[in-house]
Amino acid sequence: MTRKIPATVITGFLGAGKSTLVRHLLENNRGQRLALIVNEFGDVGIDGDMLTTCDIEGCGKDDIIELANGCLCCTVADEFLPVMQALIERDLPPDHILIETSGLALPKPLVKAFHWPEIRSRVTVNGVVAVVDAEATAAGRFTSTPEQMARPDHDNPLEEVFDDQLLCADMVLLNKTDLVDDIALEKARRRIESKLRPGVKVIPTRHSIVDPVVVVGLDAAAEDDLDTRPSLHDSATDHSHDDFESFAVDLPEIADPDALIKRISSAIATHDILRLKGFLAVQDKPARAVVQAVGARIDRWFDRPWRPGEAHAGQVVVIGGKGLDRAAIAAAIRG
Incomplete structure (x- = not known):
């Protein structure tokens, strides 16, 4: 009997370090043929572009499949299943499949998809790994205040996601521990552990660095114990992301990147921006x-040389709560 191909679902909120973990796993693949499905919230894929140009040995462009313009938990039948079928029907199928969900995705509907007859006999969910931002969790970014909870119309979409x-995780990577002190780290750990199923381990990490064997060796067969993975959306007939939206801002070549970062910082402080990421062309x-920006934290680095003939232009994707003032944000960033 053919062994089922293990698939690891990597979930976690916007900016927690999922793509950094994926790259770490790809770079340390130990000779395995890995395939990656990466999904982003919005029309423009930034993380997928960075991964497809990473030049990691043994990981070609055909092994990284990007699904933008949506969320896998909402587009399982139309997008995810055809991709999975194509992967497992290859003459040389992958040894392991990594699935990076968008930061706003619910993992349980995706795990349910592994019951579909087309893939059930060929693939198993080796495990669901949640990457968590220690600093954001300790600061209460995903926790409702007592005043909010007392309101009859209380709704916190960030906390729900x-x-x-x-609740669906088999393992949690408490990431970015280098950004918090011991007190904040313990606070974040307690917040997380109060939500986990029994037996789920929390592993502190920096820059999503962890022994790959720990991540890809869970053997959880998560699709077989869905009843033990409660979801706040189990009773919902449909899951939508109406509470969030995204859009892209095109940028010309810039002369002063520091000035641009200041404008981005100001836009984040003024508007309900949860996440900003993209590419810049510096004169x-x-x-x-x-x-890359998560809340008020902004990072910048050079990732690769410009290719011959490639347009020297930039673009950033802005993700935030519904009702973003797109024109005002774009104007503020462009200056």
Whole structure:
């Protein structure tokens, strides 16, 4: 009997470090043929672009499949299943499949999809790994205040998504521990552990660095114990992301990246921006710059040289609560 191909679902809120974990796993694949399905919230894929150009040995462009413009938990039948079928029907199927969900995805509907007859006999969910931002969790970003909970119309979509990701997890990576002190780290751990199923381990990490064997060796067969993975959305007939939206801002080549970062910081502080990420073209620089923002935290680095003939232009994706003032945000970023 043919062994089922293990698939690891990597979930976690926006900016927690999922793509960093994926890259770490790809770079340390130990000779395995890995395939990656990466999904992003919005029309423009930033993480997928960075991974397809990573030049990691043994991981070709055909092994990284990007599904943008949506969320896998909402597009299982139309997008996810055809991709999975194509992977397992290859002449040389992958040894392991990594699935990076968008930061706003619910993992349970995706795990349910592994019951579909087309893939059930060929693939198993080796485990659901949730990556958590220690600093954001300790700061209470995903926790309702007592005043909010007392309101009859209380609704916290951030908390609901975060909790659903934890409730489905087989392992949690408490990431970015280098950004918090011991007191905040313990606070974040307690917040997480209060939501987990019995036996789910929490592993502190920095930059999503963890022994790959720990992540891909869970052997959880998660599709077979869905009843033990409660979800706040189990009773819902449909899951939508109407509470969130995203859009892209095109940027010309810039002369002063520090000034741009200040404008981005100001836009984040003024508007309900949860996440900003994208690429920049800096004058007289031979490499493309990456900008990543989670809350008020902004990082910038150069990721690769510009290719011959490639347009030196930038673009950032903005993700936030519904009702973003797109025109005002775009104007503030462009200056």
